[in-house]
Amino acid sequence: MSQQPKGWKEISIAGVCWKPATDYHTGDWRSFKPVRDPKKCTKCLLCHIVCPDAAIQWNKETQDIEFNYDFCKGCGICANECGAKAIVMVQEGGE
């Protein structure tokens, strides 16, 4: 979002997307951020399943769970569902 926004003469009609949805970082809507405690986490991947925005991924190289904060809107479902209580929601800017 660092570029200057385009004017009406430059963009396609009818809201046709000129860039992929992944260029739009919906993570900046977030007010609470999920923070995982790796010691408590059992890597069951329930958080990955329940995340409505595919913002929790399995990193094959590190063999660990990874949060993509570009797209995590902070809904808190992962924290709520985590059986091991390994995820807590922390207010943004409050750390």
Added chain:
Amino acid sequence: MAIIEQKTIPLNGDEAVAYAVKQSDVDVVAAYPITPQTIIVERFSEYVANGEVDTEFVCVESEHSALAASLTASLTGARAFTATASAGLALMHEMVYVTAGCRAPVVMAVTNRALSAPINIHCDHSDVMAERDSGWIQLWAENAQEVYDSIIQAFRIAEHPDLMTPVMVNLDGFFLSHTLENVQVLPDNVVRKFVGIRQYPLVSDTQGKKVPFKLDPDFPLTMGPLDLPDYYFEHKRQQEEAMHIAPKIIKQVHDEYAKLSGRSYGNGFVDAYNVDDAEIVTVCLGSTAGTTKTVVDQLRSKGIKAGVLRVRTLRPLPVEDIMRALENKKAVAVLDRSNSVGGQGGPFFHEIRHVLYGAQSHPPIVDYVYGLGGRDMPPALIQNIYKDLEEIAKTGKVKNLVQFAGVRE
């Protein structure tokens, strides 16, 4: 180009719509029947059943779905048509805006009918006035012949790649929809050639490549996405720009069609009848113009300088044409077949009075709300309005800004 030889067939306004759509090589029609539009859907479904057209006819469960199906068909690149009236148009309301915002060049016939309550199936313009600001081009027909001609023109206008704006063709319920007239029709091949094959403007895809504006697996595009405060306003500004370009295209299509058929409607935007040298003028929409022209003839034979200005395109509003026609008159009356309850006159009055504010001189202007729920507008009522105008022209004074013509006390 010579005028094409045409046959004359008896058609009512609704049948004229169906006949024009049959000839216009339409890919998809999705519609739901509602009085007084029903005949359009009935006739067209007969054409489909008889194999006279290769149109995909979609029977839907509501008008909301009718327009949703037409708009989405249009976005895949198809030529799409639908038709409705009254409560049907009101139920479409959400999709009316979506169609315009998605820049889907759907053509829709609106057989104008009053809105409930009390329930009423007859003509007035309250249904379409509620959609005035939706971003559709609005053509208004005076008779079944103009209905036929306007539907054919509407496809060319809507689908113009610079425009991509849906078009409504308005016809007065029953007065036009159910009244049989002699209608001259062009040969099928001439209409097919006139409407042509749909062309698409180019838009940028997510890779920055220019691709045709249609949903096509070979050129994937995302249409109708969430559009937040950072870009929604720009897209709405683009729609306004299309309306600025529209007069050029409407004129071009109207004039080209006139050369082919021998028929034109004023300059394509306003139809001025005895207006040039007139002192008193009424302004109206639709079929009332026919009766009013007869009254004007009677008044002219008595030496009264009367005229009538019929507006054919309510959107885009032909501001300059209306202003030029009215600014030097002694008195002007607007005939409004709908009312803006509590708004000091009907919506059409607001449009015309708004135009005159920018004129060099301001003739006194009054409004007559008439004909609600199909109430008749006989010549005697129109004569009374011209009598009032003579009085206003003489004294320069307006006693009643807004009156209700034909209502019982």
